[in-house]
Amino acid sequence: MLKEVVFAGFGGQGVLTAGLILSQVALFSGKKATWMPEYGAAMRGGTANCTVKYSDGRIFSPGQEAPDAIMALNIPSFNRFIKILKPGGIMLIDSDIVTCDTNVRDDVKVVGVPATTIVNELNNPRGLNIVMLGALVKLMGDYSEQEAIDGMNDMFSKKGKNAFEAANTEAFKRGYASV
Amino acid sequence: MGDMVKGNIAMAEAAIRAGMHMYAGYPITPSSEIMEYMSWRAQEAGRQYIQAESELGAMYMVYGAASVGSRVLTASSGLGISLKQEGVSYMQAADYPCVMISVCRYGDGLGSLQSGQTDYLRETRGGGNGDYRNIVLSPSSVQEAVDLVYLAFDLSEKYRNIVVILTEGALGQMMEDCEYPDYKEVPFYDWAFDGKHTNPQPSQMTMDLYERAQRRNALRAEITENEQRWEAVGVEDAEYVFFAYGIPGRIALGIVDDARKRGEKLGVVRAISLWPFPQKAFDAINKDVKGFVTIETADDGQMVEDVALFAKKKGFGDVPCYTITSPPGVPKTVDVLKKFEAIKAGEVKEVF
Numbered sequence: 001m002l003k004e005v006v007f008a009g010f011g012g013q014g015v016l017t018a019g020l021i022l023s024q025v026a027l028f029s030g031k032k033a034t035w036m037p038e039y040g041a042a043m044r045g046g047t048a049n050c051t052v053k054y055s056d057g058r059i060f061s062p063g064q065e066a067p068d069a070i071m072a073l074n075i076p077s078f079n080r081f082i083k084i085l086k087p088g089g090i091m092l093i094d095s096d097i098v099t100c101d102t103n104v105r106d107d108v109k110v111v112g113v114p115a116t117t118i119v120n121e122l123n124n125p126r127g128l129n130i131v132m133l134g135a136l137v138k139l140m141g142d143y144s145e146q147e148a149i150d151g152m153n154d155m156f157s158k159k160g161k162n163a164f165e166a167a168n169t170e171a172f173k174r175g176y177a178s179v
Numbered sequence: 180m181g182d183m184v185k186g187n188i189a190m191a192e193a194a195i196r197a198g199m200h201m202y203a204g205y206p207i208t209p210s211s212e213i214m215e216y217m218s219w220r221a222q223e224a225g226r227q228y229i230q231a232e233s234e235l236g237a238m239y240m241v242y243g244a245a246s247v248g249s250r251v252l253t254a255s256s257g258l259g260i261s262l263k264q265e266g267v268s269y270m271q272a273a274d275y276p277c278v279m280i281s282v283c284r285y286g287d288g289l290g291s292l293q294s295g296q297t298d299y300l301r302e303t304r305g306g307g308n309g310d311y312r313n314i315v316l317s318p319s320s321v322q323e324a325v326d327l328v329y330l331a332f333d334l335s336e337k338y339r340n341i342v343v344i345l346t347e348g349a350l351g352q353m354m355e356d357c358e359y360p361d362y363k364e365v366p367f368y369d370w371a372f373d374g375k376h377t378n379p380q381p382s383q384m385t386m387d388l389y390e391r392a393q394r395r396n397a398l399r400a401e402i403t404e405n406e407q408r409w410e411a412v413g414v415e416d417a418e419y420v421f422f423a424y425g426i427p428g429r430i431a432l433g434i435v436d437d438a439r440k441r442g443e444k445l446g447v448v449r450a451i452s453l454w455p456f457p458q459k460a461f462d463a464i465n466k467d468v469k470g471f472v473t474i475e476t477a478d479d480g481q482m483v484e485d486v487a488l489f490a491k492k493k494g495f496g497d498v499p500c501y502t503i504t505s506p507p508g509v510p511k512t513v514d515v516l517k518k519f520e521a522i523k524a525g526e527v528k529e530v531f
Contacts, residue, residue: 020354023183027356035183035354036509039209039292060433062353062426063509158182 001056003142004065006081008049009073014129018071019050021133021152025143026054028151034062047076054142069140071132075100082108090139094132111139113178119171127171134175145176181356186321187212189357190254190280190344193328195220198365199278200249201227203240208292209348210256210282234259238266245275246380248371250332254280256348257290257298260306267341268307272383276335276368278328279313280344282351285476285507293507294348296425299481302345303454311395314342314402315453319428321355323451329360336368338402345453347425347476349509402455409457410449413439414464417446419523422486423474424450426509431474433512434519456485461493468495470529472522473502474515480504480530487531499529 007019016037023033037050051064069090072078078091078098085091087107095112102110115131122131130152137148149172153165184192191213194202202217214230221228227244231237234255241251255263260281270277281302285295302315314334318324324346331342370378410428413435414420421431428449438445446468448460471490473483480502487500503518505511521527 020183023354027181027183033183033356036349037352039348039352058432059429060436061430061509061512062355063349063430063511065511065513155182 001142002059003054003069003140004067004086005052005136005140006049006064006067006070006084007052008047008070008077008081010046011048013048013073014126015048015071015073016050018129018133019052021130021155022136023052023054024155025137025148025151028154029143029147031056032059034059036062036064047074049077049081069136071136072098073128073132074098078102092132092136092139094128111135111179113175115175118174118178122167122171122174124167124171127167130168130171131175131178134172134177135179136175138176138179145173148172181322181358183354184321184357185212185352185354186324186346187282187351188216189321189325189359190328190346190351191216191220192359193325194252194278194332195224195226196359196362197329197332198250198363199226199252199332200365200367201229201241201244202252203229203231203237203244204253204255205231205234205237205259207256207259209284209294209351210254210259210280212351213254213280213282234262235266238263238270241277242266242270242273242275245270245277246273246372248367248369248373250276250336250365252278252280254282256282257284257286258288260298260301264307267313268305268309268311271305271307271311271313271341272309273380274339276332276339277341278331278335278344279341280328280346283345283347285348291507292348294350294352294426294476294509295507296347296427296476297478297481298345299453299475299477300484302343303456303485310392312340312399312454314338314340314406314455315345316342316408317345317424317428317451317453318350319425319449321350321353322357324350325357325359327451329363332365334406338398340398340402345425349426406452407455407457407459408451409460410451411460411463412436412447413444414446414448414460416444417465418444418469419472419519420446420448420464420468420470421472421474422448422450422482424453424482427474427476427505430510430512430515434516450482453482456489458489458493461489461495464495468498470522471495471498471500472519473500474505474510475502476505476507476510478504483530500531501527501529
C-alpha cells in the first residue's frame with residue numbers, strides 16, 4: 001500500500017504543515033513516509049505545495065507522480081493539480097474558497113468542505129489546514145480518527161507547541177465529521 | 180521511531196554529532212538550511228561557526244581550521260562549489276581533511292534553483308587544478324545522508340583527503356524519518372600545527388612533488404580498493420541494468436522492484452560512492468546483459484561516462500551504454516519508463 005497526497009494552496013494557509021502532520025501520523029502508525037516541497041522561485045508567486053507519500057514498505061520515488069488525493073486550498077491549485085489526480089482519486093477543496101466550476105473530470109471524486117466557515121465558528125482561523133486534514137484522513141481511510149489526532153499532537157508536542165493541542169484536536173474532529 | 184527531518188538539517192545535525200569542530204560557509208539555495216541550522220546549533224554545541232564574506236573565503240577558513248587540527252565542514256551548491264575550487268585544490272595539496280556538502284542545483288552558471296545532478300563530473304574529477312580526486316559519497320535518503328556525513332569525516336581523516344557529500348536539492352529539501360547516531364568526541368588532530376613546530380609541514384615550493392605523487396597514487400589505489408559502496412538488485416540475470424545515484428537511484432530501484440514482480444528481468448546498481456566508482460558491482464552482473472542505462476537529472480548525462488569506462492574495464496566493452504536524462508526536479512517514474520521503452524525498442528542511440 002503506497003499512497004500519494006498533494007497539499008496545495010497559498011503560502012501561509014498551512015498546506016506544508018498539513019502535509020507534514022500527515023507524514024508524522026504515518027510514522028506514528030509505524031509506516032514509512034516522505035515529504036517533498038516544491039521550493040524555490042515557485043513560492044514567490046504565492047502558491048505552495050508539497051507531496052506526501054506513505055507506505056508499509058520502502059518508498060522509492062518521493063516525487064509527485066499520480067496522487068491518490070489532493071487538498072486544494074485555492075483556485076489556482078485546484079486548476080493545476082486536478083489534471084494529475086489519479087483516476088478514482090479524491091480532490092478535497094475548501095468550498096468557501098474554491099468557488100470555480102469543479103465539475104471538470106468524471107473519473108475523480110471532488111469533495112467540498114466549508115472549512116473557512118468552520119474555522120470562523122471555532123474562532124480558530126489558523127486551524128483551516130487542520131480542519132481540512134481531518135476531512136482528508138477520513139476520506140483516505142488509512143488512519144482512525146484517534147490515531148491521527150495522537151500522531152498530530154505528538155508532533156506539536158515535540159516542537160514545544162502543545163498549547164494548541166485542544167484547539168487542534170477540536171479543528172481536526174470538526175473536519176473529520178464534515179465528510 | 181525517528182521523526183520527519185529535512186535532508187539539509189539532518190546532515191548539519193549529523194556533522195555536529197560526528198564531532199565537527201568548525202563550520203564556515205556562504206548561503207545559497209538549495210543548501211542554505213545547513214548554514215541556517217549551524218548558525219545557532221554550532222554555538223549551542225560549543226563549536227565554531229562563521230558566515231564568510233564569500234565561498235572562497237569560507238574555504239580558506241576551513242583550510243586554516245584544519246591546519247591546526249580541527250574537524251571541519253563547509254557546504255554550498257552548484258556555482259558556490261565552483262567558487263571554492265581554488266581552496267579545495269589547496270587543501271588537497273596540503274593533505275588536509277575536510278567534508279564538503281554539495282547540494283546540487285541544476286545547470287551551468289547561475290543555473291536554476293531546482294534539483295539536479297549536473298555536477299557529477301566536477302565532484303568526481305576533483306574540480307580544481309591538479310591531479311587529485313575527492314572521495315564522493317551520494318545518499319538517496321535522509322537516513323543515508325546522516326550515515327554518510329558520519330562516515331565522511333572518518334574517511335577524510337583516514338586518507339587525509341577531502342570527502343564530498345554530493346546530494347541534490349530535492350534531497351536537501353525533502354523530509355523523511357531518520358535517527359541520529361550517538362555523539363562522538365573527536366580530539367584535535369595530532370599531526371597539525373601546534374605553534375611549537377612539533378609537526379613541521381613542508382612548503383609546496385620546496386617539497387618533492389614527484390615523491391608526493393607516488394605517495395598519493397598509492398593512497399588512491401587503496402581508496403579505490405576499500406571504499407566502493409553501492410546497492411544492487413536483480414543484476415545477476417538482468418537483461419538491462421540501470422545505474423543511478425541519489426533520488427534517481429531510488430526511482431531506479433522502484434522500477435526494478437515493479438518489473439521483477441511482473442517477471443521482467445531488470446537490475447539496478449545504485450551507486451553510493453561516486454569516486455571511487457563502484458566498479459566491483461560489475462562482477463555480479465549477467466554476462467549476457469543487453470545494455471546499461473543511467474538515469475540522471477542532467478542535460479546530457481555524466482555518470483554514463485563512468486559506466487562505459489568501467490564496463491570496458493570489466494569485460495562488458497561491447498555492451499551499449501544509454502542514458503535517460505530528466506529536466507530539473509525529481510524525475511517522474513512514468514517519464515523514465517517511457518524513455519526506457521524507447522531504448523528497448525531500438526529508437527534511442529547509445530551514448531557509448
